[in-house]
Amino acid sequence: MTSAEILEKDAQFIWHPLTQHKTALPPLAISHARGNYLFDGDGKQYFDAISSWYTCSYGHANPALTQAIKDQVDQLHHVVFAGMTHEPAVRLSEKLLKILPHNQAKIFFSENGSTSVEIALKMAFQYHFNRGEKRHAVVALEGGFHGDTFGAMSASGLSVYNGPFEDLLIDVIRIPAPTTENIEDVLKVAERLIAENQIASFIYEPLVQGAAAMQMNDATALCRLIKRFRESGIICIADEVMTGFGKTGTYFASDQITNKPDIICLSKALTGGIMPMAITSCTQEVYDAFYHDETGRGFFHGHTYSGNPLGCAVASAAIDLLVSDEIQNGMEQITDSHAAFVEELSQHKLVGEVRHCGIILAFELAIEMKRYGNERNEIFQWFWNKGVFLRPLGKTIYLVPPFTTTSEELKFLYKTILQFLDSRSV
Known part of the structure; x- marks a missing residue:
């Protein structure tokens, strides 16, 4: 045409x-x-x-990425990932965990950035539920953007995206992005929120808030906020869908922050734009909260194309390029x-x-x-x-x-x- x-x-x-x-x-x-x-x-x-x-x-x-997908397509292009596994997923997970922040231990596969955030929020809610706590609130930064699905949209602060759905969203409390000038005030707000709310998670875009017109935040101030939330047992979620894989000068923006997140959301450059794929990584502590004899305590979230071998193969090749x-x-x-x-x-x-x-x-x-x-x-x-x-x-x-x-x-x-x-x- x-x-x-x-x-x-x-x-x-x-x-x-x-x-x-x-x-x-x-x-x-x-x-x-x-x-x-x-x-x-x-x-x-x-x-x-x-x-x-x-x-x-x-x-x-x-060429390296297109060759990776060509090599994989004749071997295994897709298989159900519930109850099955394969070498491309194992190889990618091993490579990724070598470059992720040191506290990350497990890899959960999906297909896009918004879904990786949805999974992270659900993990955080169920983490507390499995431990006998019902925490229903999420803290997020003003101006943040985390995706278009309902949980991710709830955590986002852009009215043009959320307007028609405001009455349907989960309970999210927004706080100012911490800076060197306002960090003491933000910490006071955090203290009040911790005392007055059952907070399950704190979600943030580390260093750069993309849809907020590339707002750039102070690493030291953000680090202090993460530390305070983690001290209160609140799961900290780093949305690195945009910032991940080198864009901020390190493999991940979280590398520039001393206090590490419990959960990290990844997509976009994960496969170099060749295939849709996303990953939600977490600590061993988060994973262990789901590891139980009772089936219902498992994480019952799944996607048809989770762990797609083609996506895994090209993402593995992309990591080779990155390093x-x-x-x-x-x-x-x-x-x-x-x-x-x-x-x-x-x-x-x-x-x-x-x-x-x-x-x-x-x-x-x-x-x-x-x-x-x-x-x-x-x-x-x-x-x-x-x-x-x-x-x-x-x-x-x-x-x-x-x-x-x-x-x-x-x-x-x-x-x-x-x-x-x-x-x-x-």
């Missing part, structure tokens, strides 16, 4: 995610992708500046380049706050505009016309480029951003 034919049939048949179709721009009709670029049906290329929602961290059609010198050097180069660009970007009159953590770079436009609407669509379109794919969060423009991004590609991105700023300043 031509791009025009695809768009015509798309408009006829398809309902896209996170889209108000009456006001949205027509989607880009992508025909293929290679390396760090997307290509439309007319042959125009677009640099994937957000790694396709932070998943394709090793570029598109990475390689080539990718580690690439991440370091991007981090250093971003740091240098921050200095230049900060001087522009149209730029407000600039934030940088690992390969994540975000800045605010010094204008007033809505998170969604025509102005945002205009920014989308401007960058598309220049051959760059990104998704502004209101007046926040951010980059999360693939680890395979070259210095020349970074220069192109930075130059394009400055051109955009200059075009808006006229």
Whole structure:
């Protein structure tokens, strides 16, 4: 099909995610992708500046990842994971636990980030139930986003996602994200909540709150909050769906925080964007609360595609890439380049706050505009016309480029951003 034919049939048949179709721009009709670029049906290329929602961290059609799936597909492409196991799942679990924070001990498989959070919340509720406690409340950070399923949505603080469902959500108490300035006040709030509520879990995005316009939080302050909740027997859940696998400068954002979570949620870059897969890892202590002669104390949550061998094989290959010198050097180069660009970007009159953590770079436009609407669509379109794919969060423009991004590609991105700023300043 031509791009025009695809768009015509798309408009006829398809309902896209996170889209108000009456006001949205027509989607880009992508025909293929290679390396760090997307290509439309007319042959125009677009640099994937957000790694396709932070998943394709090793570029598109990475040879090592595509080979892993080719090698696996003729051996075992799927099997029920309840009552069965296989080498790809065992191999992935072993590799993953070697790089996860030291207290993680068990791996639970699912298919997407929202579900990994749903599982974590259920684990926390049942952990207390199995120990004879009925704890029903969850503490979450203001502005957090954890997914679209009901538990994950409940823990999220974005009204545009939650509005129609507010009366149906689980009991979630939101607190400000801790900073060096407010940590003492936040700890006082935590003390009051602990005294007045039966809190099952505390869920947080470590270091970077993605959907909150890449808000970046203080590791030391967050560490103190985690410590206090854990001292009260509250299960701490790190949602690393976005931050996991190197984006913050370490394998996981939790590596930069002394007090470790009890449960970690992973997806997105887990398979390098090749296959849908998610993982919820936990400590031995959490697992042991379910280990019992009574069947009903087991964790009765399952998905048809849990532990899919193809996903396991490609995720295992992705970990090999992550720990390689080539990718580690690439991440370091991007981090250093971003740091240098921050200095230049900060001087522009149209730029407000600039934030940088690992390969994540975000800045605010010094204008007033809505998170969604025509102005945002205009920014989308401007960058598309220049051959760059990104998704502004209101007046926040951010980059999360693939680890395979070259210095020349970074220069192109930075130059394009400055051109955009200059075009808006006229």
